Every structure is written in structure tokens, then in C-alpha cells.
Amino acid sequence: MTTQTLGSTEKSTAATSTKNAVGKKAARASRPRESWGSGSPKKKTHGGRASRLSWTVSLRGLVILIDWLLAFIxxxxxxxxxxxxxxxQSGASQGSLTPEGTIAMWGMPLFFLVILLAAGEITVMRGMWRWSTRRLQRINDRADDAGAEPVAETARKKSSNRKKTK
Structure with a gap:
């Protein structure tokens, strides 16, 4: 092969590879995007059932994890x-108290503080659960406002407008 032929082959290969690259990009842009691991087009789940389920599992799971950590710690x-x-502080560690004194000076104050801590923890846990409920309600409201018409309400309207035949 001569140098002139070799040079023209390189030019034609470069031009062909450029055309192929442009053609591949155009073909990729014209077809729908595919999700990883499936051959089906990517579905938008914003506001859909899968998105709501993932938000519910995430928020409820987070609240349950925090509740468990709070109780465990x-x-x-x-x-x-x-x-x-x-x-x-009660003096029970020095051994000078009778069993009744130990209960009165150490046991009952500890019981009282445990009950107070439990009530406070339950209040915090309920507050976090209500927070997650409000957050999920906002997500559902946004999804409903985005155009997802509830199916159950439509079915109820149709069935309630029917006239009874005798």
C-alpha cells in the first residue's frame, strides 16, 4: 500500500466513524429511554403508586428506627x-437502709422517673408518627393534584347516580 492510499483510507474511516457516531446519537435520542435491567421504556412514577409506597416505607421505617433507638438507648x-x-444519692449504697427504706428512698423515685421517661418517649414517638402521616398526606395531595384522578371516587359517583328500576 502506498502512502497516498493509506492516507485516503484513514480519512474515509474517520468520516465513516463520525457519521456512525452521529447516527447512533440520533437513534438513541429518538427511541425511549430504557431503565437498567429491563427492556421496557422507563415509567415515570412521580405521584404513582410505586412512588407513594416507597415514600411510605421510607418515612415509616425511619420513624420506627428512631423510636427503637430512642427506647434502646x-x-x-x-x-x-x-x-x-x-x-x-439515697444512701442505699452504704447499706444503712432497711428494705422498706430502700424502696422508699430509691425504688419509688426510680419508678417515678421511669414512668416520666416512658411518657415522654411515647409523646415523642407519637409526634414523629403524626409528622410522617402529615408528610405522606402532603405527598398524596401533590400526586392527586398532578392529575392522578382517584378511581374509587369516580366509581362511587357513577353508582350513586343510577336510578333504581322496579
Whole structure:
């Protein structure tokens, strides 16, 4: 092969590869985008059932995880430390109290503080659950406003407008 022939072959190959690249880009732009791992076109799930389910699972799961962590940390760290502090402050650690005195000076205050902590934790847990409910309601309202007409309401309207035949 001569140098002149080699040069023209390189030019034609470069021009062909450029045409192929442009053609491939145009073909990719004209066909619908595909999601990973499936041959079907990508579906928009904004406001759809799958999106609502994922939000529900995520928010409820987050609230349950935080509730569990709060209860676990309270039971394993806060209550034992509080009990040890009360045991030391009441004088029960010195052994000079009778069993009735230990109950009166250490047991009952600890019981009272445990009940207060439990009530506070339950209040916080309910507040977080209500927060997630409000958040999910906002997501559902936005999805309904975006054009997703509820099917159940339409069916009820049609069935309630029917006239009874005798």
C-alpha cells in the first residue's frame, strides 16, 4: 500500500466513524429511554403508586428506627445511670437502709422517673408518627393534584347516580 492510499483510507474511516457516531446519537435520542435491567421504556412514577409506597416505607421505617433507638438507648444507658445515681444519692449504697427504706428512698423515685421517661418517649414517638402521616398526606395531595384522578371516587359517583328500576 502506498502512502497516498493509506492516507485516503484513514480519512474515509474517520468520516465513516463520525457519521456512525452521529447516527447512533440520533437513534438513541429518538427511541425511549430504557431503565437498567429491563427492556421496557422507563415509567415515570412521580405521584404513582410505586412512588407513594416507597415514600411510605421510607418515612415509616425511619420513624420506627428512631423510636427503637430512642427506647434502646433509654433502656440500656439512661435508666441504669439514673438508677445508679439514685442508689448513691439515697444512701442505699452504704447499706444503712432497711428494705422498706430502700424502696422508699430509691425504688419509688426510680419508678417515678421511669414512668416520666416512658411518657415522654411515647409523646415523642407519637409526634414523629403524626409528622410522617402529615408528610405522606402532603405527598398524596401533590400526586392527586398532578392529575392522578382517584378511581374509587369516580366509581362511587357513577353508582350513586343510577336510578333504581322496579
Amino acid at each position: 433509654t433502656a440500656t444507658a439512661v435508666l441504669p445511670a439514673l438508677g445508679a445515681w439514685l442508689h448513691q
